[in-house]
Amino acid sequence: MLATASPHLQAAARRLFLAVPVNQGCSSIRLPRRCFGRYASVRAASVTAPPAKEGADDLGFLEMSSGTRRRYYMLGGKGGVGKTSCAASLAVRFANNGHPTLVVSTDPAHSLSDSFAQDLSGGTLVQVEGPDSPLFALEINPEKAREEFRTVSQKNGGTGVKDFMDSMGLGVLVEQLGELKLGELLDTPPPGLDEAIAISKVMQFLEAQEYSMFSRIVFDTAPTGHTLRLLSLPDFLDASIGKILKLRSKIASATSAIKSVFGQEVQQQDAANKLEQLRERMVKVRELFRDTESTEFIIVTIPTVMAISESSRLHSSLQKESVPVRRLIVNQVLPPSTSDCKFCSIKRKDQTRALDMIRTDPELKGLNIIQAPLVDMEIRGVPALNFLGDILWK
Ligand SMILES: Nc1ncnc2c1ncn2[C@@H]1O[C@H](COP(=O)(O)OP(=O)(O)OP(=O)(O)O)[C@@H](O)[C@H]1O
Numbered sequence: 001m002l003a004t005a006s007p008h009l010q011a012a013a014r015r016l017f018l019a020v021p022v023n024q025g026c027s028s029i030r031l032p033r034r035c036f037g038r039y040a041s042v043r044a045a046s047v048t049a050p051p052a053k054e055g056a057d058d059l060g061f062l063e064m065s066s067g068t069r070r071r072y073y074m075l076g077g078k079g080g081v082g083k084t085s086c087a088a089s090l091a092v093r094f095a096n097n098g099h100p101t102l103v104v105s106t107d108p109a110h111s112l113s114d115s116f117a118q119d120l121s122g123g124t125l126v127q128v129e130g131p132d133s134p135l136f137a138l139e140i141n142p143e144k145a146r147e148e149f150r151t152v153s154q155k156n157g158g159t160g161v162k163d164f165m166d167s168m169g170l171g172v173l174v175e176q177l178g179e180l181k182l183g184e185l186l187d188t189p190p191p192g193l194d195e196a197i198a199i200s201k202v203m204q205f206l207e208a209q210e211y212s213m214f215s216r217i218v219f220d221t222a223p224t225g226h227t228l229r230l231l232s233l234p235d236f237l238d239a240s241i242g243k244i245l246k247l248r249s250k251i252a253s254a255t256s257a258i259k260s261v262f263g264q265e266v267q268q269q270d271a272a273n274k275l276e277q278l279r280e281r282m283v284k285v286r287e288l289f290r291d292t293e294s295t296e297f298i299i300v301t302i303p304t305v306m307a308i309s310e311s312s313r314l315h316s317s318l319q320k321e322s323v324p325v326r327r328l329i330v331n332q333v334l335p336p337s338t339s340d341c342k343f344c345s346i347k348r349k350d351q352t353r354a355l356d357m358i359r360t361d362p363e364l365k366g367l368n369i370i371q372a373p374l375v376d377m378e379i380r381g382v383p384a385l386n387f388l389g390d391i392l393w394k
Contacts, residue, residue, distance in 0.1 A: 077300035082331040087220035089389035095131035130382030303351040
């Protein structure tokens with residue numbers, strides 16, 4: 001197998017991997033032996049090839065890791081393309097380069113624990129074992145975050161504006177509020193609300209002193225559709241809550257007599273404060289998503305026509321939202337081989353077509369493209385993530 005590979009491939013293989021013959025001369029990337037340590041679970045059985053990387057040099061890892069000012073990296077893309085693996089590998093890479101790092105998941109189907117092969121669940125900071133500098137993980141359950149918000153809001157004077165208005169004897173105004181009924185909003189949340197509240201919860205955490213140490217925050221985001229909804233949601237919530245608060249202050253003087261009769265002034269003020277807090281956090285989230293100095297959204301895809309079409313749409317939506325995007329990871333690319341089996345040969349043609357699509361796609365062609373090879377086993381545990389990180393983040 002190695003004899004048929006280019007000298008560069010041979011050298012890379014000799015340096016990093018175990019050379020084991022494979023059937024039909026097909027190449028595949030083999031995770032090195034050191035990855036089968038404490039955390040890895042499956043043995044590999046094939047040979048390696050080096051990763052390919054194209055694009056501008058000034059967008060290398062050096063640029064990502066320079067400076068101690070806090071930066072946020074959000075990885076998003078279609079389900080199953082490898083977002084968690086890429087996000088976790090970036091977090092490990094930052095931590096190994098001296099950055100106290102936090103990796104956050106707001107995806108309801110958390111896979112950070114699976115990716116690190118450590119239990120990181122519980123909704124609080126958990127330290128990841130392995131990297132040189134502190135690396136912590138935070139898995140936020142979006143549904144739970146919404147429930148918590150609703151409980152607080154209930155405790156503080158009703159399920160929302162509808163009850164709030166009703167309680168003031170102003171139910172008729174609720175009709176005029178139309179879609180701005182917060183109580184119903186929380187009962188049947190529009191798509192993306194959970195993620196928005198979860199992200200707002202992360203922001204709340206990040207304001208706390210104990211989080212100030214983190215210079216890099218990596219988000220393993222929810223899949224494309226959710227992410228998009230999340231991005232547009234802060235605008236929606238800002239507008240809705242903003243209107244609610246304005247309306248409330250307008251009617252406040254006119255209703256002071258009613259409020260004093262009902263004796264609910266304090267509770268209602270608490271509810272309003274809570275709304276105001278949520279609104280402020282949403283504004284912060286939106287600003288953060290758009291701040292080119294501190295934030296970057298990295299799209300992760302695979303070389304299939306469907307995934308690339310979706311990535312193109314994602315990029316277009318992110319552009320509309322003014323979210324900075326500069327890098328596109330194309331994950332699971334077949335490594336080079338001089339003698340494919342029939343299956344690999346067909347697969348390779350398919351992938352080549354998809355990769356060509358990226359080069360001509362008006363949305364994607366300007367991005368720095370980072371290719372990651374398909375390896376022959378699941379990427380699990382810090383050593384394996386280290387390995388992937390060395391390939392992706394150069
Ligand atoms: N380059 C690769 N080679 C081989 N396997 C990979 C590669 N990248 C990711 N995988 C594997 O693919 C699976 C899905 O990866 P991952 O969980 O990172 O994707 P995801 O996009 O976060 O998925 P989801 O959308 O479900 O959260 C995992 O088993 C992971 O180990």
